[in-house]
Amino acid sequence: LPFLHFELCYYQAIEYCIEHGLTRFEGGAQGEHKLAxxxxxxxxxxxxxxxxxxxxxxxxxxxxxxxxxxxxYLGELAEHSPFLHEKGPGGIETGAAGAAKPQRGSRRQ
Incomplete structure (x- = not known):
């Protein structure tokens, strides 16, 4: 069944977070396909x-x-975020979800 994995592992969990006011969802490691x-x-x-x-x-x-x-690599992936980028606290670029975009040459970890 197409998309079954994402429906069960991600979409339903994200809907749960939205319905219950949770502000974070951990999608797990790896998978550039998750950016889309x-x-x-x-x-x-x-x-x-x-x-x-x-x-x-x-x-x-x-x-x-x-x-x-x-x-x-995180910096490169952040450039392909599907969200609008805006400046957050300290001039750090963030996506709509507020995830900090690593700055090139930054020691921030």
Whole structure:
């Protein structure tokens, strides 16, 4: 059945949020196709403890590069938002849902 996945996993949940006054809906990770349906990407965080300091250093180095790449990618995706862009607090560009658009060269995470 066409669109069954989005109907069950997204549209009904979004309707529930609207009906109950909820202001946030988490659409889950990945999927550029979600942009067309109004689900904007947001940066997420996680914390992990690595016992071996040598491995910890290698992971820290990789994560530093990954953060830069993800920030750039989020900026590119935000440019394709289906919402009008406007300036929010501090001159940060936002979509209609108020999701902050990462600024190029920004240290904001």
């Amino acid at each position: 349906r109004g689900l904007l990407p947001v940066r997420t965080f996680s914390a992990h403890w690595l016992a071996d300091p040598r491995f910890r250093g290698a992971v820290d180095d990789w994560l530093a590069r990954e953060r830069a790449g993800v920030g750039h």
